[in-house]
Amino acid sequence: MKLINLKEAEFKEYALKHPQNNFHQTVEWGILKEKNGWKMQLLGLVEKNKIEAACMILKKKTTLGNIFYSPRGFLIDYKNYNLLKKFTEEITKYGKKNNAVFIKVDPYVPYIKRDIDGNIKEEGLKNEQIIENLTSLNYKHKGFNLNFENLQPRWMFTLDLKNKSLEDIMKNMESKTRQLIRKNIKRNLITEELSDDNLSEFKKIMTHTSERRNFIDRPFSYYKDMYEVLSKNNMIKFIVTKLDIKKYLKTLQDEKNSHEDSIKNKEEKIKNNAKINIDKTNKSINISKEKINALEKNINDILKTQKEHGDFVVLGGILFIIYGDEVLSLFGGSYKEFMDYNSFYTTNYEMIKYAVENKYKRYNFYGISGDFNSKNEYYGLYDFKRGFGGEVTELIGEFDLIINKHKMFLYNLLLKSYSYLKKIKSIIRKGKVWSLRR
Secondary structure, three states: OEEEEOOHHHHHHHHHHOOOOOHHHOHHHHHHHHOOOOEEEEEEEEEOOEEEEEEEEEEEEOOOOEEEEEOOOOEOOOOOHHHHHHHHHHHHHHHHHOOEEEEEEOOOOEEEEEOOOOOEOOOOOEOHHHHHHHHHOOEEEOOOOOOOOOOOOOEEEEEEOOOOOHHHHHHHOOHHHHHHHHHHHHOOEEEEEOOHHHOHHHHHHHHHHHHHHOOOOOOHHHHHHHHHHHHHHOOEEEEEEEEEHHHHHHHHHHHHHHHHHHHHHHHHHHHOOOOOOHHHHHHHHHHHHHHHHHHHHHHHHHHHHHHHHOOEEEEEEEEEEEEOOEEEEEEEEEOHHHHHHOHHHHHHHHHHHHHHHOOOOEEEEEEOOOOOOOOOOOHHHHHHHHOOOOEEEEEOOOEEEEOOHHHHHHHHHHHHHHHHHHHHHHHHHHHHHHHHHO
């Protein structure tokens, strides 16, 4: 067996059929990263013209040498020790030949099977052997982190769609989630896929969200590049959720009219001395009047929103990646002014519906924390995703295959210094934001 450079078509065919297929191990993702300073390389371990393992590696130059990263790779049977050993030997040679400091890999491989609450399923999958295989071949495991310390999330929340209808999935949702989805249907919330012409709408959402949550957003060019590269093979969807104000106003007015008709009917019965329970009828009339008052306030608020924003109001949006058997919710944002509409429930529901209708096997809500304590700062993110049903997915984590020990030592030293300065800068930045908000 030998390691060779693969043609794009060869790699695409192999990657799509592999059990660990994921959007990070695609030519398209490599092309996108090349727009951000990386160099893509497609490698395959071949025997008798048959690809036994492959990976897309990203290379970046540093003052110490090249760093290699195979995102969510390699595409290999990690349980096959001899195959993994041969691949490691060959890729180590490749790394030395190309002045690599190390090769980082974070396989798209589950570690231990968990349930919706993060509890280990005793009868489920356990992949300790894969970790042992890697560490025995000198891959340095970066640990079992709980939050977002790695380049990619180690913890995800996923929803199995195999052989399930939308009705099945709705039944497994928490009642609060179902109620909010149905409430938003009644409110006439709609989803819309953005095209290249109106991607600026998504950028506006993310800019607002970054300012609200104090993180640095990507430039508009990043979103444009993502759309340009990934839309060619239908791998990306920018979905925004909107409020259709005209339809919502009609819904509210119809509901108000219904209560007014009910009051009128009950008052007629009282006036005509009909055989009714007077106290119960009056109580029902008062309840309807309270609802009318609430509806009138709601209608007035919506009319003000219509005057300011027009007939359609963008509430929020999410960027979705679609590849292989999976629909993945990568990231998104929403406007603080319209948080009460809980638009993320509608956006995810509509994309789950899309995934079911198009026979995808998994819906991936993506990153969560592995710390399920309600006091954890990321708990709300997990709690929201858990409401849709599904399970916690824990991956085996990051590994570094060190190619040059001396350069790796210097690299880690520089990285610690950089991380320290970045932390100080973040504290200063947060302090300034806090000062401005006082």
